Amino acid sequence: MRVGLVVVSHSAKLAEGIAEVAGQMAPDVTVVPAGGAADGGIGTDYDAVSAAVERADTGAGAVVLYDLGSAQMTAEMVVEALDDPGKAVVVDAPLVEGAVAAAVAAQGGADRAGVARAASEAGGTGEAETTPAAPAAETGAVRTEFTLDNEAGLHARPAALLVRAVAGVEADVRVRFGDGEADGHSVLAIMSLGARKGDRVSVEATGPQAQEAVDRIEALVRRRFDED
Template identity: 45%
Template sequence: MSVGLVIVSHSDKIAVGIGELAGQMAPTTRVLAAGGLDDGAIGTSFEKITRAIAEADDGAGVVLLCDLGSAILTAETALDFLDDDQRERVVIADAPIVEGAVAAAVAAETGGDLAAVVTAAESANRPGTREPGESTESAEALSARATLVNKDGLHARPAADFVKRASDFEASVTVNGVNAKSLLRIMSLGVGVGSELTLTAEGPDAQAALDALVELIESGFGEV
């Protein structure tokens, strides 16, 4: 089981587009679009949202991302009509719809539970704050360096690949001081081709994490 996502927008095209973007980075995660009215007009549909929640939920829960206040109201109404058991595992994230959806999708893809996926989505509200996993270096931390070789740098797709690989390890990992398991933090680095990345890791599999991430970076993320 894994957490599913529902994108609630006043526009069907926006909801579908965000779902496609998130799906590029989280191909096995269920991302359902619930945009526009049933006839395709601008608005939000109780029926569309209800159907999307049912399709997205396999028992692990569903996170909803909404574009405007009235979308939230419609989503809240849909939640009111769910069975008590299902309602407990459906959450409307307080997050910007694009950044939140992308971060949530990657968190779901890497096995995050409902709380972790909501936290990932809502981290988009705090781009400048320190996150868990961004503690100051300790004497036990290992470090390594690698240079970006893919011409487009650490853009969305390789950033997602990097986060998913980092999440395979128990170790706490940072890259240039930010949490390597947070997609939004990695993308905020804005590093391009030729940039040197400094990685640190601390935990029982720290060296294995560093080796795997350095190899991924130096491979060009399959783009070279």
């Protein structure tokens, strides 16, 4: 069982679009849109959000994201009214980036707190940003370099696949391209590197399972990130 997501928006089309994008990143995660008023117009619908939370919770709880203030109020009212309010949590996060980060975290098996944290950090100054590449570790590191041969490079879905590949592996993974460096566990940071087809990318892993992390990434590269 994985943590589910609910996307609450004043617009049904916006909620559906974001849920679709997040779902592409995490095919085994239940992402439920809850957008628009009961009459089909702009607004939020308590009953629709309530049903979405129930649907998203398949046993591991749900994380709820929202677009504007009144959507937040509706979401919080729904969670407070649950028989067990601990089954769901409303997270203050950028809707698109937060949904993507949360979906990838849920796909990787993170618990509800971990999924919520991934969503909230997507709007901060931490994992979602790249940092200048630091000198490679002198000892205890496993490194690899490869040329991206897949059409999408390290954008969107391939970045999510890389993060999912190292999820649960006990290793710190750093992905480097040009002057930038990204946390290998952050899909947004990897996407921000802007690495495209034909670019040369390096990966460095440290920790007890560093070799396993690098092996998994190299396997993805050989499979062209499953684009064939």
